[in-house]
Amino acid sequence: MRLQCDVELVNRMLPSLGMRSKGRSSRAILSIGKPNHNAGAGNKSVPNSSGLYLLICTCKDRTGSKYKLKENVEQLFTLFVEEGKATVRLKEPAVDIRLSKQFLTVARLAHRGSDPIGITPLVPVATRHLDAARTRMSILKRKDYPESGFPSALEQLTISTCGLIRIDPRILSLRALRRLDLSHNRISSVPEALGSLRLTELVLSSNCLCSFSDKLCRSNLRDTLTLLDLSQNQLTRLPPRLAQLHRLHTLRLDQNQLEALPGQLGRLSRLRCLSAGQNQLSALPNGFSQLRLDTLDLHGNPFKSQSDPPLLQISLPLTLLELSARAVLDHRLEFSPALVPWHLCEDLEFSGVCVCGRACLFSFVRCIVSINLHNVSHTVVLLDSLAGTEAPIHALFCSLACYYDHLDQSVQRRLR
Known part of the structure; x- marks a missing residue:
């Protein structure tokens, strides 16, 4: 027996x-x-x-x-x-x-x-x-790469410095896998089938990635992934639905070519560690101030020193669509294509947040303001050698009243 x-x-x-x-x-x-x-x-x-x-x-x-x-x-x-x-x-x-x-x-x-x-x-x-009962495997040399496949009971798999140019399809059948480390290879793309796994940690640092699929953010990873490491790649943008990975605790994006972070990043309520240093960020996205981090690293980015003129996109009175959409978001009501048209679901998913905390869809005032990163994170890596912790952020205002209140507060801070 x-x-x-x-x-x-x-x-x-x-x-x-x-x-x-x-x-x-x-x-x-x-x-x-x-x-x-x-x-x-x-x-x-x-x-x-x-x-x-x-x-x-x-x-x-x-x-x-x-x-x-x-x-x-x-x-x-x-x-x-x-x-x-x-x-x-x-x-x-x-x-x-x-x-x-x-x-x-x-x-x-x-x-x-x-x-x-x-x-x-x-x-x-x-x-x-x-061997079939092994739960951990670490492969650090090409000659150690298994030809007969991987043990089906693997929970942690590390394949590093092996020169891989793609993810082995046999990995996609490891249903017990929870941690996958493919760092220091030459992988250029991540297959959408990887989303069928229930990974808690995914490390893809030091590869040749140019994109990260939007469909991965809507897969099983949405409910399981807590650590995502995409540092030292060639990413120029991130999928807008990255914020749907709502269990993320650690997100590493250092040394890429990112020009902007996803606009809904502030919805990652469980995020505690964020690093996006040495990219091409000129300003932080709207809603970034909603984050509550333990550590934040944004050094080495060419942030703007001066703000652009404000963009006024206000319709008075507010349309019925705007009013109803704000009510749905402010009261956190459920919505889906079965309840409202699919294109409205898209608008609701990518809606902005006013500095007062209220949602705004089509009617807003947008401008770049300054934010002290210590208001977002307990520990902040200095942005430059001048001990700077102030960074520009795209701010939205749901009404002219909110916008004028912000101007009044800015004037009062300067007078002090």
């Missing part, structure tokens, strides 16, 4: 020695059976009748460790057995073995001295079976 699962061995003697268990589980193959011994002539393998043993084989211990079960099980912990978690406490050695629930029935019978049907002699697990 064999089972592939995560196993954690806890030595109960460690606390008495002032030591602490690492508390890490590893992928293993478990077997319950009888040990073999050589019977002399012919060197035949004869099963030993001394009882059943549990064999645990891992990638680090391929021959496996055997544990006697007959009259050696002190207690079975099955409180969380419905969740697939259980623990077998042995008398000798003093260890706790966390097993899958399929093993519990056989382990209980073995402890009582019974021989369940279908038990076979214990033999070490084949290498190919252990």
